Amino acid sequence: MNEGYIPILFMLALATAFCVVVVILSRLVGKRQDSSEKLMAYECGNIPTGNARQRFPIKFYIIAMLFIVFDIEAMFLYPWAVIYKSLKLFGLIEMVLFVGILLIGFIYIWKKGALEWGSRNI
Amino acid sequence: MKEELTTHLGDRLAAVTEACGELTITVLPEQLLAVARQLRDQEALAFTFLSDLTGVDCAAGAFEVVYHLLSMKHRSRVRIKVRIDRGIELPSVAGIWPAANWYEREAYDLLGITFAGHPDLKRILTPDGFSGHPLRKEYPLRGDPAQGISAQRGEVTMAAPIAAETAGSEHLILNMGPQHPSTHGVLRVILELDGEVIVNAEPVIGHLHRGVEKLAEHMTYNQVIPLMDRLDYCSPLINNLGYVLAVEKLLGIEIPERAAALRVLLSELTRIQSHLIWLGTHALDIGAMSPLLYMFREREEILDMYEEVWGARMHLAYFRVGGVAADVPKSFLVRARKFLSGFYEKVDMYEALLTENPIWKRRTQGVGIISGDEAIALGLSGPGLRASGIDWDLRKHLPYSGYDRPWWCPRRKSAF
Amino acid sequence: MSLLAIGIALAKAVIVFVCLLLCVAYSTWLERKVLGHMQVRCGPLRVGWYGLLQPIADGIKLFFKEDIVVSGANKFLYILSPMIVMIAACASIAVVPFGDYIDVFGQKIYLRVADVDIGVLYIFALSSLSVYGITLAGWSSNSKYALLGGLRASAQMISYELATGLSIIGVLMHAGSLRPTDIVAGQDIWYIVKQPIGFLIFVICAFAECNRSPFDLPEAENELVPGFHVEYSSMKFALFFMAEYAHMIVVSALAATLFLGGWRGPVLPGIVWFMLKVFAMMFFFIWIRATYPRFRYDQLMKFGWKVLFPVALLNIVVTGIGMVIWG
Numbered sequence: 001m002n003e004g005y006i007p008i009l010f011m012l013a014l015a016t017a018f019c020v021v022v023v024i025l026s027r028l029v030g031k032r033q034d035s036s037e038k039l040m041a042y043e044c045g046n047i048p049t050g051n052a053r054q055r056f057p058i059k060f061y062i063i064a065m066l067f068i069v070f071d072i073e074a075m076f077l078y079p080w081a082v083i084y085k086s087l088k089l090f091g092l093i094e095m096v097l098f099v100g101i102l103l104i105g106f107i108y109i110w111k112k113g114a115l116e117w118g119s120r121n122i
Numbered sequence: 123m124k125e126e127l128t129t130h131l132g133d134r135l136a137a138v139t140e141a142c143g144e145l146t147i148t149v150l151p152e153q154l155l156a157v158a159r160q161l162r163d164q165e166a167l168a169f170t171f172l173s174d175l176t177g178v179d180c181a182a183g184a185f186e187v188v189y190h191l192l193s194m195k196h197r198s199r200v201r202i203k204v205r206i207d208r209g210i211e212l213p214s215v216a217g218i219w220p221a222a223n224w225y226e227r228e229a230y231d232l233l234g235i236t237f238a239g240h241p242d243l244k245r246i247l248t249p250d251g252f253s254g255h256p257l258r259k260e261y262p263l264r265g266d267p268a269q270g271i272s273a274q275r276g277e278v279t280m281a282a283p284i285a286a287e288t289a290g291s292e293h294l295i296l297n298m299g300p301q302h303p304s305t306h307g308v309l310r311v312i313l314e315l316d317g318e319v320i321v322n323a324e325p326v327i328g329h330l331h332r333g334v335e336k337l338a339e340h341m342t343y344n345q346v347i348p349l350m351d352r353l354d355y356c357s358p359l360i361n362n363l364g365y366v367l368a369v370e371k372l373l374g375i376e377i378p379e380r381a382a383a384l385r386v387l388l389s390e391l392t393r394i395q396s397h398l399i400w401l402g403t404h405a406l407d408i409g410a411m412s413p414l415l416y417m418f419r420e421r422e423e424i425l426d427m428y429e430e431v432w433g434a435r436m437h438l439a440y441f442r443v444g445g446v447a448a449d450v451p452k453s454f455l456v457r458a459r460k461f462l463s464g465f466y467e468k469v470d471m472y473e474a475l476l477t478e479n480p481i482w483k484r485r486t487q488g489v490g491i492i493s494g495d496e497a498i499a500l501g502l503s504g505p506g507l508r509a510s511g512i513d514w515d516l517r518k519h520l521p522y523s524g525y526d527r528p529w530w531c532p533r534r535k536s537a538f
Numbered sequence: 539m540s541l542l543a544i545g546i547a548l549a550k551a552v553i554v555f556v557c558l559l560l561c562v563a564y565s566t567w568l569e570r571k572v573l574g575h576m577q578v579r580c581g582p583l584r585v586g587w588y589g590l591l592q593p594i595a596d597g598i599k600l601f602f603k604e605d606i607v608v609s610g611a612n613k614f615l616y617i618l619s620p621m622i623v624m625i626a627a628c629a630s631i632a633v634v635p636f637g638d639y640i641d642v643f644g645q646k647i648y649l650r651v652a653d654v655d656i657g658v659l660y661i662f663a664l665s666s667l668s669v670y671g672i673t674l675a676g677w678s679s680n681s682k683y684a685l686l687g688g689l690r691a692s693a694q695m696i697s698y699e700l701a702t703g704l705s706i707i708g709v710l711m712h713a714g715s716l717r718p719t720d721i722v723a724g725q726d727i728w729y730i731v732k733q734p735i736g737f738l739i740f741v742i743c744a745f746a747e748c749n750r751s752p753f754d755l756p757e758a759e760n761e762l763v764p765g766f767h768v769e770y771s772s773m774k775f776a777l778f779f780m781a782e783y784a785h786m787i788v789v790s791a792l793a794a795t796l797f798l799g800g801w802r803g804p805v806l807p808g809i810v811w812f813m814l815k816v817f818a819m820m821f822f823f824i825w826i827r828a829t830y831p832r833f834r835y836d837q838l839m840k841f842g843w844k845v846l847f848p849v850a851l852l853n854i855v856v857t858g859i860g861m862v863i864w865g
Contacts, residue, residue, distance in 0.1 A: 004652055004653060004654045004655075005652065005654060006544070006547060006652075007547040007548075007550065007551055007632060007651045007652040008629065008632045008633070008651070008652045008654065008660070010547060010548055010551035010651075011551045011554070011555065011628070011629045011631075011632040011651055011652070012625065012629045014551055014552065014555045014628075015555065015624065015625040015628040015629050016621070016625055018555070018559075018624075018628075019620070019621040019624050019625060019777060020621070022601075022773045022776070022777070023617065023620075023621070023773055023774060023777070025601065025773070026600070026601050026602075026603070026605055026772045026773035026774075026776075027605045027772075027773075029601055029602055030601070030602050030603055030604050030605045030772050031602070031604055032604055032605065033604065034606075036609070038606065039606065039607070039608055039609040040608070040609060041608050041609070041610060041679065041680055041681035041682075041684075041769060042608075042681050042683060042684075042763065042768050042769060043296070043297045043681070043682060043683070044297045044298060044299050044300060044301045044302045044305075044310070044763075045299075045300055045301035046297040046310070048297075048681070048682070051610075051680070052610075052679075052680045052681050052682045052684070052685045053677070053680060053685070054294065056294070056317065056685070056689060057316060057317035059317050059318075059693075060317070060689050060692070060693050063693045063696065063697060063839070064692070064693070064696065067696040067697065067699070067700060070700050070847075071696075071699065071700055071703065074700060074703045074704050074707075075703070077704070077707050077854065078659065078707070078710065078716065081707045081708075081710035081711045081854075082710055082714055082715060082716060083714070084711040084714070084858065084861065085711070085714050085861070088862060089862050091858070092858045092859065092861075092862050095854070095855070095858055096855060096858070099851055099854065099855055102851065103848075103851065106847070106848070110843075110844070115839065115840060115843045115844060116836075116840075117317075117318060117319070117835065117836030117839055117840070294682060294686075296682050296683075296686075302763065303759050303760050303763060304760040304761070315686075318690070318835045318836065405831065406760065407760040408760070408831045408832060409751060409752065409754070409758065409760065409830070409831040409832025410829075410830065410831035410832075411573070411577065411751075411827065411828060412576060412577045412828045412829065415577035415578055415579060416577070416578065419578050475829075476831075479830065479831065481752055481830055481831050481832070481833060482831045484833075484834070484837055485831060485832075485833070485834055485837075
């Protein structure tokens with residue numbers, strides 16, 4: 001295992017320990033007086049109508065999917081960027097082609113209206 | 123206008139009376155719709171604006187419904203009175219003046235007058251589950267013990283049309299308010315959301331209704347003034363003014379010139395501070411935090427001036443029937459002049475913070491446009507009406523109080 | 539790895555973590571003070587000298603607040619999500635270099651917790667993790683306001699993450715490394731000079747990633763009340779709150795490292811320069827909050843996808859061409 005990562009583990013462990021400890025401590029220390037009305041979900045002083053966990057618009061899924069597609073493509077640019085200095089012109093042409101392909105996809109979703117936020121469109 | 127009314131509506135009117143310079147026509151219930159339509163559509167009358175609709179419990183088992191109309195074209199007002207017996211329905215005028223929709227609901231709620239043909243006649247001011255009609259004379263002044271806390275909390279009923287439409291759809295029904303940072307505890311809006319888009323909204327009002335009318339019935343004219351302060355605590359003195367003008371008109375009182383000037387001066391200061399609250403909270407609601415605090419700094423200055431005038435900072439009760447409570451101290455005038463000459467710079471700053479801000483523009487331009495016709499039909503008044511492109515300012519077109527005097531002349535910045 | 543090395547690493551982790559927590563606490567004080575003075579008021583004054591003990595008082599208060607688990611909540615996720623957000627925000631500071639090195643008893647102590655070759659990627663990976671925390675918080679609360687806030691937050695944060703990721707590629711092309719120390723070492727001229735557009739996009743995205751004004755829609759209190767954490771109280775709320783500030787600090791530190799020359803600067807010691815740069819970024823965050831109204835959601839998403847994303851791509855192409863022409 002790469003030794004350079006051990007301090008990161010320490011950091012993660014510290015942060016985790018901190019979070020767990022404060023949550024448990026505050027649970028123990030804080031005063032508690034539950035009532036069914038206090039534990040009701042907040043809806044501006046009204047009794048909540050219906051369940052919050054209902055279907056929500058597909059728009060958010062679409063954004064998530066687009067993100068995955070484009071973020072993976074962006075990730076491919078990272079190793080390329082790191083060695084760009086040695087690739088020179090070859091790297092530039094490669095990248096222009098790659099970004100070009102990315103852009104075609106981007107223009108497609110733009111034209112399809114996937115980036116619009118009006119009512120009742122996909 | 124009296125002649126116009128008699129020539130156009132002569133046979134339909136039961137009576138035309140003029141009292142205290144106000145024109146009133148009395149109509150039989152069955153003639154109401156025909157008269158109303160003519161009042162609105164007849165070119166020579168053109169009463170397109172319904173400024174108010176009220177009900178009066180005349181005891182002896184009768185109600186009187188009063189329609190207050192305004193003709194912007196002819197700059198005149200008229201009032202229709204219709205007398206009905208309890209239990210008799212009156213035709214709704216909501217189809218003629220859409221503004222009547224909520225007014226009729228109010229009359230139904232508080233007095234129990236039913237309007238036939240109203241699109242959605244239900245309670246508007248009293249809470250869900252309330253029974254009885256509080257403005258009826260027999261309703262106890264201290265409230266009905268049966269309408270205790272438990273009854274007022276009631277069941278939260280979903281507005282029927284929205285709930286029915288959306289059963290099984292993807293839309294989310296969301297209560298916004300009254301306990302919400304931007305409805306300030308006084309408004310509830312039932313929203314129907316399609317993701318981030320609001321496709322339907324139903325306002326629920328009455329969270330701050332205190333039944334001032336009922337309280338005022340049991341008081342002398344002067345005792346009512348403090349109640350009027352509390353109608354709109356952002357602009358207390360202007361509400362004072364409306365009330366004392368009405369009483370003075372009834373009693374036929376002329377007020378001294380200096381009192382009229384003071385009334386105008388203080389009303390306009392009040393208007394400034396009221397608008398400052400509006401603009402500041404609007405900016406806050408849209409996410410800009412700082413303008414509110416700058417505006418409160420200026421408002422504070424006005425409240426300090428109030429304090430100098432009559433001791434109180436918010437609920438002044440300074441205007442009285444017949445004038446004002448006392449003369450203002452000299453220092454007040456100096457202070458007011460200083461404030462007003464410095465205020466233009468402040469307005470420039472607000473402009474820079476908001477009206478010249480690209481985000482603010484994008485948030486507000488082209489949103490919620492109300493056309494001029496719609497604005498009149500819905501009974502919008504004041505800045506809302508002017509924002510719809512209607513050139514109508516009561517102070518200019520139907521001047522009252524001191525606004526009709528020659529010394530009242532609004533000036534633009536360049537004049538200072 | 540020797541025992542001593544492990545000891546040093548542990549000590550560094552503890553010190554950095556404690557310092558980060560202190561910075562988080564005092565950045566809330568800073569925000570209230572700066573906002574206060576920008577808005578003709580004073581900010582905290584009463585607790586301690588110039589209100590300096592206010593963050594401590596707030597912390598203690600939150601500790602003793604009633605801990606509420608709202609009815610209908612998914613208890614496990616409800617408790618887990620603030621922790622995810624906080625852990626992600628705190629752990630990402632590990633790879634940020636604060637300075638070069640100091641000598642302690644003949645030992646060269648490098649001023650960073652970890653020096654890994656994919657440091658920049660690591661930070662991005664962790665900041666993506668906090669999206670999970672926020673989304674789960676919104677969903678698990680079983681409250682509509684929280685759900686809307688969570689949905690908004692997730693869509694917004696991932697959209698802007700894309701542009702953030704693209705905006706720093708120009709820097710990586712110049713530096714030729716993902717290791718933060720190499721990137722700092724490469725900045726004889728700050729990368730903000732070579733990559734002004736990249737910096738601009740990075741900063742705008744940083745505001746959106748941290749849910750800060752003018753992109754604070756997930757917690758727009760005038761629309762969604764506080765959004766995804768509306769149902770949280772006590773220390774669980776505090777974790778969200780601290781995570782937001784920790785996230786701001788990390789992003790500021792990242793901006794300093796990638797664009798502003800990291801710890802490098804004349805005369806003053808490196809760590810002071812680094813702190814100054816982070817402070818300047820934090821101040822900028824607060825300043826913007828005092829100045830701008832909030833975007834509407836569709837405008838925000840359009841801005842992210844239709845403006846920032848293509849501009850960031852274009853920036854890469856232009857940087858590539860420039861580097862080929864001028865070496």
